Amino acid sequence: MTVAALRDVEVDYDRGRALGPVSLEIGAQEIVALVGPSGCGKSTALRLLAGLETPTRGTVRRATGRGETAVVFQAPTLAPWLSARANVALPLELAGMPRAEACAAADAALARVGLAGAEAARPAQLSGGMAMRVSLARALVTEPKLLLLDEPFAALDEITRRALADDVLTLWATTRSAIVFVTHNVEEAVYMASRVVVMGCGPGTIVGDFAVEGPLPRPPQFRTTPGFRTTAEAVSTALAQGVGA
Structure with missing residues (x-):
């Protein structure tokens, strides 16, 4: 079941195209991380899913009922x-x-x-x-059916970031909301997500899409497992290629 989707979406500003074309589907109970360089359109994609912005071209499907989509920004607001x-x-x-x-x-x-x-x-x-x-x-x-997190841990120290990452996964195990979150941190993305979507330099497009194997919430020492390291390296490689594209 699809909770939200971007289909052939493009976003243009006065300075030029910021995003697209991008197609992305978010399944029920799925945790998706968006990673990419600054200015690649990660937050724009999140704002489209939140209904805070409209695409120049393409279509956005999202949960539109009151309270069905919730957003947490980098600052607590x-x-x-x-x-x-x-x-x-x-x-x-x-x-x-x-x-x-x-x-x-x-x-x-x-x-x-x-x-x-x-x-x-x-x-x-x-x-x-x-x-x-x-x-x-x-x-x-x-x-909410869909929880959107826009770099919510960016201003926090590493110990607090890791604790909150585990807290979010524990909450997810109870609520089973679909989650999409933006981060610059590859290891945080692989640790928290069941799927990592890599975006390349603007205008932002998707250059990689990686499933992350392993149980959620994560068991202790998950970051030391071969699967975690392999996926993190694959995401990092796609990110480097996206920056160079």
Whole structure:
């Protein structure tokens, strides 16, 4: 079952073509990583899937119901005057859910991302990793069919990045939402995804598509397995060729 798709999509800006032609299908429960050099159109593709941008040519298929697609950006984009609970409850309240019910759902979502007890904290009181967890909870509280992550860990230290990668996979095991995420980190892509799509220099096109073998969530020491190393090398090679294209 296809949850979202780009079909022969092209995006033109005043400066020229930024993306395409690109065709990409996202299956139900699939985790897809988009990797590629800066400016290759990864975030543009994600914005198309999110409905935040329209293609110049081609068609986009996506889950269009309220809350069926959720986006987490590189910055947590939390309202600084609201508590963690209120930030997470906001999309439910905007959809018309009574406040008490929305807050109860927000508390449950915060607990799922490991923030039980931090419901009343304001964004300024949270570490970078905690703020990103709140952003994840806000995205998950609507139980989306498609979760889009635009370099959500880029500003975090390596230890926090790895912990959050495992947290996202653990959450996926419960929600089974399809996930598409953008990253510059090849090892992060291979670790988190069931499939890695490599994009070449702009105008961005797909230059490689790699299935990643192994169970999800990942077992301990997965990064040391021969399969992980082989796939990471293949992705790196395709990425280098895409940059040189």
